[in-house]
Amino acid sequence: xxxxxxxxxxxxxxxxxxxxxxxxxxxxxxxxxxxxxxxxxxxxxxxxxxxxxxxxxxxxxxxxxxxxxxxxxxxxxxxxxxxxxxxxxxxxxxxxxxxxxxxxxxxxxxxxxxxxxxxxxxxxxxxxxxxxxxxxxxxxxxxxxxxxxxxxxxxxxxxxxxxxxxxxxxxxxxxxxxxxxxxxxxxxxxxxxxxxxxxxxxxxxxxxxxxxxxxxxxxxxxxxxxxxxxxxxxxxxxxxxxxxxx
Numbered sequence: 001x002x003x004x005x006x007x008x009x010x011x012x013x014x015x016x017x018x019x020x021x022x023x024x025x026x027x028x029x030x031x032x033x034x035x036x037x038x039x040x041x042x043x044x045x046x047x048x049x050x051x052x053x054x055x056x057x058x059x060x061x062x063x064x065x066x067x068x069x070x071x072x073x074x075x076x077x078x079x080x081x082x083x084x085x086x087x088x089x090x091x092x093x094x095x096x097x098x099x100x101x102x103x104x105x106x107x108x109x110x111x112x113x114x115x116x117x118x119x120x121x122x123x124x125x126x127x128x129x130x131x132x133x134x135x136x137x138x139x140x141x142x143x144x145x146x147x148x149x150x151x152x153x154x155x156x157x158x159x160x161x162x163x164x165x166x167x168x169x170x171x172x173x174x175x176x177x178x179x180x181x182x183x184x185x186x187x188x189x190x191x192x193x194x195x196x197x198x199x200x201x202x203x204x205x206x207x208x209x210x211x212x213x214x215x216x217x218x219x220x221x222x223x224x225x226x227x228x229x230x231x232x233x234x235x236x237x238x239x240x241x242x243x244x245x246x
Contacts, residue, residue, distance in 0.1 A: 030044070030046055030051060030135050030136075030137065031134070031135060031136045031137070032044065032051065032053070032118070032136070032137050032139065033136050033137070033138045033139065033152070033156055034058075034061055034139045035139070035140060035141055035144070035152070036152040036155065036156065041053050041054060041057055041058075042054070043110065043111075043113055043115065045115070047105055048104070048105065050104055050105045050117050050118075050119075051117065051118040051137050052105060052108065052115050052116065052117055052118070053115065053116065053117075053118050054113050054114065054115060055076065055078075055087075055114040055115065055116045055120070056113070056114065058118070058121055058139070059078060059121075062080070062121060062124060062126060062141065063080065064078050064079070064080045064121075064124055065078070065079045065080065066078050066114075067079075069086070072088075074088055074089040074090065074109075075087070075088045075089075076088075076089075076107075076114055078124075080124050082097075083096070083097060083123070083124055083125075084096075084097055085097075085120075085123055085124070087107045087114075087116060087120070088107060089107050089108065089109045089114070090106060090107070090108075090109075091106055091107060092104070092105060092106040092107070094107070094120070094123075096123050101123070103116075103117055103119075103120065104117065104119075105117045118137055118139065121139065124142070125141075125142030125143070126139055126140060126141060126142060127139075127140045127142075127144065127149075128140075129149065129153065131153065131156075131157070133157075134156070134157060136156055138152065138153060138156070140152075166189060166190065166191060166192060166193070166200055166245045182231055182232060182233045183231070183232050184229075184230075184231045185229070185230050185231070185232070186227060186228070186229040186230075187227070187228055188225045188226070188227055188228075189203060189218075189220065189225060189226050189227075189228050189245070190220075190224070190225035191220045191221060191222050191223065191224055191225070192222075192223075193222050195222065196222050197222075198222055199218075199219055199220060199221055199222075200218050200219075200220040200245060200246070201216070201218050201219060201246060202214075202215060202216040202217075202218055202245070202246050203215050203218060203228065203243065203244070203245055204243070204244040205230065205242070205243055205244075206242040206243075206244070207232060207242075212230070212232055213228075213230045215228070
């Protein structure tokens with residue numbers, strides 16, 4: 001039985017999250033690991049050897065605030081502590097605490113979603129480390145020591161295992177809706193095992209040490225998937241779910 005922890009913040013947080021036991025299926029064949037958690041971010045792109053990501057999702061992970069400039073809706077203002085970064089759609093120059101910096105790709109708006117290069121977040125003290133062999137872009141929080149980074153990188157490398165069995169996908173087929181006192185989650189459970197005779201037969205979801213969902217009547221064949229829907233009541237601003245699949 002494998003375990004998977006899924007972290008969600010107060011905003012809608014739509015992503016695919018895996019345990020370190022396997023690599024992700026992505027549209028670009030590029031994986032992103034945020035502090036050791038492999039993720040697929042909907043809308044991520046690769047343009048001229050640059051990974052482009054939805055700004056709001058990464059900013060949410062790093063507790064960076066974003067607001068529109070009230071005088072220019074094409075400008076977004078990112079703030080965290082004493083750092084302020086101003087980015088403008090259609091331009092590759094940004095302002096970091098008043099200093100102009102040139103990015104290698106321009107800031108974009110795709111379907112009303114602000115898109116920035118992943119390395120944009122290095123101006124908030126994060127670090128991006130690229131693994132060319134496994135095509136993983138590691139995003140480390142500020143002040144992550146070298147020993148911790150190397151341990152995470154090696155753990156991820158070990159995770160590219162053909163014996164992997166499942167992928168929990170929250171997009172694009174899936175939804176994650178926050179209401180005042182509850183959250184509704186719909187996700188896709190996919191069998192990506194390398195064994196043709198392996199079937200996923202059960203799923204258990206835990207929250208705060210209690211089982212909130214259990215299904216022991218699954219029969220998901222290799223390469224197939226099933227939509228799972230569940231609703232949790234209560235104050236779920238900081239939601240951590242444990243998934244157990246076998």
